[in-house]
Amino acid sequence: MIENWPILSILIFLPIFGALLILLIPSKIDQEGKILKNSITNIKLVSLWTSIMTFLMTLLLSLKFNYTEKQYQFLEFYEWVPSLGIVYRVGLDGLSLPFILLTAFLVPICILCSWNTIQHKIKEFMISFLILEAFIIGMFSALDIVVFYIFFEAVLIPMFLIIGIWGGVERIYASFKFFLYTLLGSVLMLIAIIYIIDTTGTSDLIQVLDYDFSKTEQLLLFLGFFFSFAVKVPMWPFHTWLPDAHVQAPTAGSIILAGILLKMGGYGFLRFSLPLFPDASLFYQPYIFFLSCVAIVYTSFVAFAQQDIKKLIAYSSVAHMGFVTIGIFCFNTQGLDGAVFQMVSHGIISGALFLAIGVIYERTHTRDINKLGDFATTMPKYSVFLMFFTLGSVGLPGTSGFIGEVLVLIGSWKVNPLVAIISGLSLILGAIYMLRFYRKISFGISENQDKYEIHDVNIREFMILIPLVMFIILFGIFPNIVLNFLKVPHFLVLETFK
Amino acid sequence: MFTQNIINNYLQIPGIDGMLLAMPEIFIFCSTLILMILDIFFFKEKSFKNTNKFGIFIIIIAFFLALLLPSTGIAFNGLYFVSELSTFFKLIILLSIFFVFLLSHNKADIEGIKFSEFNFLLLLSTCGMLILVSSNSFLTFFLALELQALPIYVMCALKKNDIKSAEASLKYFLLGALSSGFILFGISLIYGFVGSISFEQVSNISLKENMGINFGLILILAGVAFKISSAPFHMWAPDVYEGTPSPITFFIATAPKISILGILIYLIYRVFSGIHDNLSDLIIVLSLSSMLVGSIGAIVQKNLKRLIAYSSIAHMGFILVGMVAFSEKGLHAIMYYLIIYLFLLTGVFAIILSLQKDDKPIELISDLKGLYNDHPFISICLLIFMFSLAGIPPLSGFFGKWLVFFSAIDSGFYILAILGVLFSVISAFYYLKIIRVMFFENSDTPLIIDGNREIRFLINLSLFVSVLFFALFPIFDYMILNTKI
Incomplete structure (x- = not known):
């Protein structure tokens, strides 16, 4: 019986259902005008259970998923606006499922990590987060260009509120910059999408893929998509919104931003740009290699100079995403595998690093690297966790960071050895700034450590950090868990280039 | 072009039967007059509220008249035209007027517009709008345009003691009269070159090379652009919006613009x-x-x-x-x-x-x-x-x-x-x-x-x-x- 259920739509709308439930929880107010603790706990628990249920459902999907099937799976199809050829079509393939798993895995972690840090408007926070999750899952499973665009842009609304309401001191500036930057990128995609629908007469991706665009059309349409994805990735020089947004966002916001929102760009390249515009992709390859190399080298140096540790991780994200774009535009199996693996692994590692920074920030209320230090003695367990995350970010063999980078390097060596050499050398730069960060945080001397009451990670934080470490090592040792998903979709993508 | 030859598809309805086509407008006009008399003799204390309630009823009935009367055709010797499109615009206009009534119902007091005249002027202006989207000659067009605009000028000035409201009203009136002048001048040029004010006659003449008609059209377009507050004819909008009480601002922002867009579409696509x-x-x-x-x-x-x-x-x-x-x-x-x-x-x-x-x-x-x-x-x-x-x-x-x-x-x-x-x-x-x-x-x-x-x-x-x-x-x-x- 369950075979016929619209299981994917249920997955997409389950978080929204949870958000509606939270909306119904009455927020009773005591004499001091504060919301009763009871209802706050209810809100937190409902959102946690909703996100965990979502995660279990994605696990169920991945169990039922057929690795060798060439068609999209769990397909659902409803007519929406027949006159314009828009259909509601969702489905999964090996490319989208890892990202959906990643999303559903990170959201409960975000909710748990903001358990005590979000002090005001907790109800709204949880609602925004669940709606955000629904939009992201919808975006990764959309197989209609318009449906994709709607989810892609709708993500802006909850994210804008998360940064703007619960963010740091300069949250307004950061949220505006984030919103307008990404909107500016994506409206150009809107024009490209409209053009595609107008020429092909449908917005159904499966049908659009069969259409051959002329070279000129491809070159222009590619640019339309490129700007929106390049801002999301973010590629140099479109990255300037990222440090501000990361620094000002609350911890959970940073995790979701680095872990998933940045991946929307890379996913978009793989899902749309490459299969739809193969000629244009080949044409723009050198330019994208150039931008990515600049991103890797330049942002590594910038990261080295940062005082704010959140900014440091933000810049390192730009560098790591540079590997992703190089891998995508190699047009060979290793490159594509490496890019997607790097995205998944970066999603976990950078999420973990932001979480770790959040843990320190909760205790010391500073993110200045000069004021922090000596956590190896004050918080020994924490230092061990942080070591795993740092080494994962550096790309030590045995962690998941290594696999992605090595695959990308192999892929790019086949296409352009110079790119491989530049990006390979810059791995050293990554090691320099990350190890400096770790040395200072764990073993450095802190100026005013005595002011803060520091206790080691509590049971809740322990429970969040353990699965992250587990996955970093698991993916480092058994990369095929992820790579198995990707065989068929990457084969199909590469077929368009032959 | 899909707009060609549509005009010939509609039936000429002669004589008194044409009244059926204009039923919503006739109904609104007559009931407004009756309402005025009722107001003078019966609604002493609750003048505003009662007329407002009656106004809502009138609009609802007119809405259903426009919706349910199965009417398309040309009436009154080619002066009046009802198509599905114009009915669509009428319904939207009536909907927005309905919203204006609801918005002003309890808020007239605090906004300083608690005069029963507000409701009469609103209804009369509505009547003008409905005729405007149905006009089929430049005569109907211009008369309806003025019928919808003049009550609005007065409505802007309803808040008598407020200096901003007076400024808004005066500005709107002067510039509105100017734009009406433009439109009238354009119409006269077109009349001079075509020899008719009927939309059908104008649309049948080959217009492309005719400088006079082009010039007249530009003048009409300028006047219309003023009424829909499109730049570079937008100067009045910020001041008028700021100066007028909110229910009237909402009214100015929606209904007249919808009706003028309706007739603009009609002019461009058909005439x-x-x-x-x-x-x-x-x-x-x-x-x-x-x-x-x-x-x-x-x-x-x-x-x-x-x-x-x-x-x-x-x-x-x-x-x-x-x-x-x-x-x-x-x-x-x-x-x-x-x-x-x-x-x-x-x-x-x-x-x-x-x-x-x-x-x-x-x-x-x-x-x-x-x-x-x-x-x-x-x-x-x-x-x-x-x-x-x-x-x-x-x-x-x-x-x-x-x-x-x-x-x-x-x-x-x-x-x-x-x-x-x-x-x-x-x-x-x-x-x-x-x-x-x-x-x-x-x-x-x-x-x-x-x-x-x-x-x-x-x-x-x-x-x-x-x-x-x-x-x-x-x-x-x-x-x-x-x-x-």
């Missing part, structure tokens, strides 16, 4: 269908300059209603994008856009009207400070309306924007579409500014919410339409696609 190329350039200029002025001008505004004025200029620019191509897609896009925009403005004005600070209606954007802390529901509604006006999916505004640009790209106006979306990003900035004030800032003096049943109904209705528009889309799709011009 002047021979000179599309010349017209197209003019409308591109109007559209681009409206988007530019609307989105740049609103950034520095501090007064809420001035901001709405600039935003409505920008939206008019988007609507005109749909008109550039003279295609069926463009026409449908405009129809969608008007529905969406009407509901959004209704929601925004209902919220503005329901909020008070220090026993006065709110005026400045900064008055909204900390709205979220005091009234979460209202502020979330306003948030959704703002995102929707900015055109963020999945809210209704996105679909309007999308359809309009679709029509432009469909006809090959790529540069216009790209500039249009870029301007829409600029205009997103000031919608975000309002959200920032509500959500990210705190204030000392609390806002008082004074919403009654009618206003709550309007807020909920607008919320419903803007959030669930994606679900209503197929229904609207069916309705609008089956409308014949």
Whole structure:
């Protein structure tokens, strides 16, 4: 019986259902005008259970998923606006499922990590987060260009509120910059999408893929998509919104931003740009290699100079995403595998690093690297966790960071050895700034450590950090868990280039 | 071109039977006169409220008359024309007038417009609008235009002791009279060169090479652009919006513009269908300059209603994008856009009207400070309306924007579409500014919410339409696609 259920739509709308439930929880107010603790706990628990249920459902999907099937799976199809050829079509393939798993895995972690840090408007926070999750899952499973665009842009609304309401001191500036930057990128995609629908007469991706665009059309349409994805990735020089947004966002916001929102760009390249515009992709390859190399080298140096540790991780994200774009535009199996693996692994590692920074920030209320230090003695367990995350970010063999980078390097060596050499050398730069960060945080001397009451990670934080470490090592040792998903979709993508 | 030869498809209805076509207008006009007499003799104390209630009834009945009478055709010796499109516009206009009545019902007191004349003038102006979208000759066109405009000038001045209101009224009247002069001059030129004021005669003549007709058309277009507050004829809008009481501002922002757009579409698609190329350039200029002025001008505004004025200029620019191509897609896009925009403005004005600070209606954007802390529901509604006006999916505004640009790209106006979306990003900035004030800032003096049943109904209705528009889309799709011009 369950075979016929619209299981994917249920997955997409389950978080929204949870958000509606939270909306119904009455927020009773005591004499001091504060919301009763009871209802706050209810809100937190409902959102946690909703996100965990979502995660279990994605696990169920991945169990039922057929690795060798060439068609999209769990397909659902409803007519929406027949006159314009828009259909509601969702489905999964090996490319989208890892990202959906990643999303559903990170959201409960975000909710748990903001358990005590979000002090005001907790109800709204949880609602925004669940709606955000629904939009992201919808975006990764959309197989209609318009449906994709709607989810892609709708993500802006909850994210804008998360940064703007619960963010740091300069949250307004950061949220505006984030919103307008990404909107500016994506409206150009809107024009490209409209053009595609107008020429092909449908917005159904499966049908659009069969259409051959002329070279000129491809070159222009590619640019339309490129700007929106390049801002999301973010590629140099479109990255300037990222440090501000990361620094000002609350911890959970940073995790979701680095872990998933940045991946929307890379996913978009793989899902749309490459299969739809193969000629244009080949044409723009050198330019994208150039931008990515600049991103890797330049942002590594910038990261080295940062005082704010959140900014440091933000810049390192730009560098790591540079590997992703190089891998995508190699047009060979290793490159594509490496890019997607790097995205998944970066999603976990950078999420973990932001979480770790959040843990320190909760205790010391500073993110200045000069004021922090000596956590190896004050918080020994924490230092061990942080070591795993740092080494994962550096790309030590045995962690998941290594696999992605090595695959990308192999892929790019086949296409352009110079790119491989530049990006390979810059791995050293990554090691320099990350190890400096770790040395200072764990073993450095802190100026005013005595002011803060520091206790080691509590049971809740322990429970969040353990699965992250587990996955970093698991993916480092058994990369095929992820790579198995990707065989068929990457084969199909590469077929368009032959 | 799909507009050719439509005119011949409609039946001439002779004599007294033509009255049936004009039934909504006749009904509104007669019942308004009766209502005036009733008001003088019977409604002593509750003059405003009673006339307002009767007005609502009249509008509802007229709505159903327009909806249910199975009427298309040409009446009164070719002066009057009813098509499915004009019926569509009539329904939208009556809907917006219905909203105006509901908005003013309990709020006339605090806005200082508690005179029963408000209702009579509103009804008379409505009558003018309905005739306007049905006019089939330049005589009907001009008379209806004046019938709808003159009551509005008076309505702006209803708040007698307020200097801003007087200024707004005078400005609106002087500039409005000037634009009417332009239109009249244009009509006289066309009459001189064609020898007829009937739309049918004008549309049958080959217009392309005729300089006089082109010139007359430009004058008419200038006058019409003034009435729909499209740049560069927009100067009056910010001052008038700021000066007039909110229910009247809402009225000025919706109904007259809808009716004039209706007749503009009619003129362009049917009467002047021979000179599309010349017209197209003019409308591109109007559209681009409206988007530019609307989105740049609103950034520095501090007064809420001035901001709405600039935003409505920008939206008019988007609507005109749909008109550039003279295609069926463009026409449908405009129809969608008007529905969406009407509901959004209704929601925004209902919220503005329901909020008070220090026993006065709110005026400045900064008055909204900390709205979220005091009234979460209202502020979330306003948030959704703002995102929707900015055109963020999945809210209704996105679909309007999308359809309009679709029509432009469909006809090959790529540069216009790209500039249009870029301007829409600029205009997103000031919608975000309002959200920032509500959500990210705190204030000392609390806002008082004074919403009654009618206003709550309007807020909920607008919320419903803007959030669930994606679900209503197929229904609207069916309705609008089956409308014949």
